Amino acid sequence: MMCGMAPDPNRRRESSRRAILTAAFDLLQEVGYAKLTIEGIAARAGVGKQTIYRWWPSKGIVIFDAFLMLNEAPEGGPPLLPDTGDLHADLTAVLRATVVELNDPRYDQPLRALSTEITHDPELAAAYVERLDKPMRQAKRQRLRSAQQAGQLAEDLDLDMAVDIIWAPVLNRWLQRSGPLTTEYADSIVAIALDGLRPRRPGD
Amino acid sequence: MMCGMAPDPNRRRESSRRAILTAAFDLLQEVGYAKLTIEGIAARAGVGKQTIYRWWPSKGIVIFDAFLMLNEAPEGGPPLLPDTGDLHADLTAVLRATVVELNDPRYDQPLRALSTEITHDPELAAAYVERLDKPMRQAKRQRLRSAQQAGQLAEDLDLDMAVDIIWAPVLNRWLQRSGPLTTEYADSIVAIALDGLRPRRPGD
Amino acid sequence: MMCGMAPDPNRRRESSRRAILTAAFDLLQEVGYAKLTIEGIAARAGVGKQTIYRWWPSKGIVIFDAFLMLNEAPEGGPPLLPDTGDLHADLTAVLRATVVELNDPRYDQPLRALSTEITHDPELAAAYVERLDKPMRQAKRQRLRSAQQAGQLAEDLDLDMAVDIIWAPVLNRWLQRSGPLTTEYADSIVAIALDGLRPRRPGD
Amino acid sequence: MMCGMAPDPNRRRESSRRAILTAAFDLLQEVGYAKLTIEGIAARAGVGKQTIYRWWPSKGIVIFDAFLMLNEAPEGGPPLLPDTGDLHADLTAVLRATVVELNDPRYDQPLRALSTEITHDPELAAAYVERLDKPMRQAKRQRLRSAQQAGQLAEDLDLDMAVDIIWAPVLNRWLQRSGPLTTEYADSIVAIALDGLRPRRPGD
């Protein structure tokens, strides 16, 4: 017994949904976030504007859903980080991959757009954390836990913080362009995060 | 020889400049980034739109300048971090202050707006790094260098990276709302950053 | 041989037809011609839009049919004008009735809507002339012919023109609101039409 | 001290005004009333939609103003009807001219549009009566008064009604297409109006 009756999802046309999300993502690449318009998405998708407004409450959620579609499509089970036993090497490889992805021009504009939307919309941020961040974070924590059990990480270490300390600097440098985002930067971050800022005793 | 003539900065009316920047900052708090308009700023500042377009090339730079005005006003010389000799305590205090500022509702919307503009405009990002980030980073590096000279930090440590590792997690959590941004979080980040993720030998 | 198959009139649901026409007429009164929409009619009639599109080619014809329904319903045979032998009195009475009907707020909006549709759609105009105008005109002509045979009207008078000369001024004043539409106006029109604009010899 | 501050007519751009009214009139001819849109007018006039909305409260008034522009432009003083002394001939000539104008395809659609707007908007109707109908009616009355003074019309004749009786049938037949609108029709109307429906004594 609600008013403002929500549309019936059964009647939703899947082809339109995909066309809209694809168009949104493609346009983000091509024209950038500032020039992304609902009208543009609708035109590119060959869809009426109302079809977008009917199913998505805001442009930000369209963008978010576009990423969801991308990430859910090719998945074969939950993501996993490599575990060769060499924590330093594994983390370096993964963080380098992150750097490469952030430097990929195909993802640059869309990712910045997603970041902006998350920054300004708490609900979207929650959805992001839940749907996109959580699975990756799980995998990262998983790798760290494995290292912890092998005695390679401090016993009382909060793994979520460890994840933050490793990945946040890279994301931040990318967002703010506070310096070149290179694989060397990734390497150094991993090294410093593992060993800490303080001098280590010889023999470690 | 009078095409595209740049306006004469000498004739610029200072009162209008301040009114515009103040209005921009206030409106950011009140209506948020998405609803911040040039017309709104002009109206609030009691100024013609052209006066904004004459002196600022984009809305982002108005926002940026608004922050510049704030940060340059009360300054008595370059900023400094406390140096009690106890690095852990000093860093904790400063990072806690950062957390408090980020949680201050007066700065929340404006800071997010600034962040968004930087994310999407490389030129603005460069200006940000140069004019706002650099001075603070200088102060942070300064404190770390002092510690390094006292043997409290690794000799070969890249201090810029150290700054990133300490401050990026806090900024990131704030931007993405990936978790509660508390002083405890700040404390833990400092602790982990200093000691690293690896287990320390007893006696450290 | 099955393209564009016309719907089978036998299966037509009479209740829907009446509901649609009633809804159309009522909405005309309530919201006026400009805001009359097919969706509105369908909603008010508790009917799907397609049911309207299936049976009526245009909104104008729905309106027209609504009038047809009204006029055909209470009919017991063809309409007749009173014939007391006193032509002046009879015409005055009938034209006064016309004025009263045009001034009735229940019919004002619907009639204006009908008029507009007729004005812009020649086919509809033909239907109007045939189905609504003709029967009334017949009755009017009948009364005039009776007077003509009694020697009260010129022998060679074109009765259709006589009808026009008597009724058109009233309709026109109503449509254009070029002046108050009163029974006195009707009276004067009849008087002038009968006697003509020229001065009459005494003794007429 | 008003809110909803009306725009300042001094700042109005005359060229835009003319372009809009011309475009509106031309489009009425070309696409007809039903397909006349504000967007279409703006596009054809090379003007922003807002410029139309700023100065005209409704589409009907744009149409009305388009006619005003047409009628005020070529005027050299108030309009006059021919006065040869032969009332019958003069009226016939003028009413024939009316018929010709109504049959002119350049004016057909625009006039029907104007008629529709007047029918549905009382305010517009008042403006029409005042600005467009009144001057013509004045000229018509003038000619009739001249005839009246010459003893060719009844002394106590209400000249406004006389005008109605002569012109309304033609307008009505044109609007409703209730029959062919020919010069013969005009002739007959004049003849019948002058002599009345009743038989005249021989010698008149």
Next chain:
DNA sequence: GCTTAAACGAGACGGTACGTCGTGTCTTGCA
């Protein structure tokens, strides 16, 4: 009475136009 094909209600869809808002430019008149 059971089947089956239609008309039906509901409403999603690709579109068009609405009337509003903001952009960045241009013009006018005041100081």
Next chain:
DNA sequence: TGCAAGACACGACGTACCGTCTCGTTTAAGC
């Protein structure tokens, strides 16, 4: 001449309807 005021061409907004198109669900004719 710098400025406030604001008109302007332009483009996007979010909404309302258009007319078409599925969907299941009646419903009435024909087997």
